[in-house]
Amino acid sequence: MRVIFALVLMVGLGLAGGAVYMARNYIEGYQSELAKERANRKPEIETVAVFVAKRSLAYGEALTKEDVALVQFPKRVVPEGAFRAVEELFPANEDRPRLVLRAMEAKEAILAVKVTRPGEDAGLTTRLERGMRAFAIKVDVASGVSGFLRPGDRVDVYWTGRVRGSGADLGSDEVTKLIEAGVSLVAIDQTANQDVEEGQVARTVTVAATPQQVAALAQAQSTGVLSLSLVGATDDTVATAIEVDQRSLLGIQREEVALDVEEDKVCTIRTRKGAEVVLIPIPCTN
Template identity: 75%
Template structure:
C-alpha cells in the first residue's frame, strides 16, 4: 500500500509541477503581448468640448440654444474663435441670441467670425472691417460677369470713358483703364448671403473699400462705364497699371508731328550814296 501511495504522490506532484510550468508560460506570454501592444499603441488624443451647430444654417438666421450642442474636438486642431461654454456663446442670456453672417454646415464648429455679437443685427455693418466703407456699383449682364458674382468674391474694376482736356473738351478716343484691384464684394443687390441662386443677374453690387476709393469709384461711375472682372479664389497676384485706347488696341501708331523751324532772316540795313554817276548801297547797323 505504501508503495502505491508513494507512486500516486509522485504522479500528483509531477502533474502539479507541469500545471505550474504551463501556467507560468501562459502568464509570461500574455505579459509579453501586453507590453508589445502598449509599446505600439498611439498616445491618447486630448480633446476639448466646443459648441457646434446641429443643422445647416444660412446667412441671417438667428442662432438659438436649440441650434447648438457640445462636441469633443481634438485639442491640437482647434481653430481660433471657438465657444466652449454657454456663457461665452450667450453672455447676455439665452433670450439674447446671435445671427449667422457666414453659412455653416451641420456639426460645424461655431466661430466668432461666423456669428454676430449678442443682440446685433446681421446687417452689412457686421461685414465691414475697420476703416472700410460700403459702396454700391451699378451692373448689368455684361459688367456684372453674367450673374456669377457672389458675396465674398473679389473683383477688379475697369473704367471706360473719354478723358477731358485742359479746356474741358472731351478727347476723341475712348480709354479703358484699371482703376481698382482685388476689392471684396459684400452684397449682391439686397442680399449679403453667399448662397444666392446661381445665374441671377444683379442690378447692383456692394463693395468694401476705403474712403479714397469711394471717391474714385463715384467719380468713375459718373464720368464713364464700369466693368467688373472676377478674380480667382486662389489668385494672390496684384494687377499692374493697365490702360488701353483704340489706337493701342488696333496697333495704330500716332502720327508724328512735324516740327517746322522758322529761321529768321538776318535783317540788313543800308544807306544809298552816290559816287559820281554810280549809286552805292553801304550796310549800316539797324536801329530797330
C-alpha cells in the same frame, strides 16, 4: 486493477484542475495589470471641448443652445475663433440671439466669423471692417461677369470713358483704365448671403472700400462705364497700372506733325565808310 485505474484517474483530474486554476490566475493577473496600465496611460492626442452645430444652419437663422453641442477636438487643430465655453457663445444676462452669417453643416465647428454678436443684425454692417464703407455699383450681364459674382468674391474695377480737356490728344479717344484692384464684394443686389446656389444677373453689387476709394468710384461711375473682372480665390498677384485706348488697341501710331518755324526776317541797309561797307539793321516794313 480497478483501484489503480481509479487512483490514476483521480491524480490526472487533480493535475488538470490545478493546471486550469493556475492558468486562470495567470490570465486574470495579466488582464488586471493590462487594465491598470491602460488606465494610467495618458491619451496620445490631447483634446479640448468645442461647440459644433447639431444640425444644418442657414444664413440668417437665430442660434440657440438647442442647436449646438460640445465635442472633443484635437487641441492642435482647433479652428481659430471656435467657442469652447458656453459663456462665450451665450453670454449671461443676454437674451438677444446670435444670427448665422454663413451656412453651416451638422457637426461643423461654430466660429466667431460665422455668427453675429448677440443682438447684432446679419446685415452689411457686420461685413464691413474698421475704416471701410459700402458702395453700390450698377452692373449688367456684361459688366457683372454674367451673374457669377457672389458675396465674398474679389473684383478688379475698370473705367471706360472719354477724358475731357484741352489739347489735340485729350478727349480724342475712349480710354479703359484699371482704377481699383482686388475690391471685396459684400452684397449682390439686396442679399449678403455668401451661400447663394443659383447664379443670377445682378443689377447692383456692393463693395467694401475706403472713403478715398468710394470717392474715386463715385466719380468714375458718373463720368463713364464701370466693368468688373473676377479675381481668382487663390490669386495673390497685384495688378499694375493698366490703360488701353483705341489707338493702342488697334496698334495705330500717332503721326507727329512737323511745324514750320518761320525764321525772324532781318532787314539791313548798306553804308560805305571809306573803303569798308557796313550793314546796318533797320525795321522791316513788309
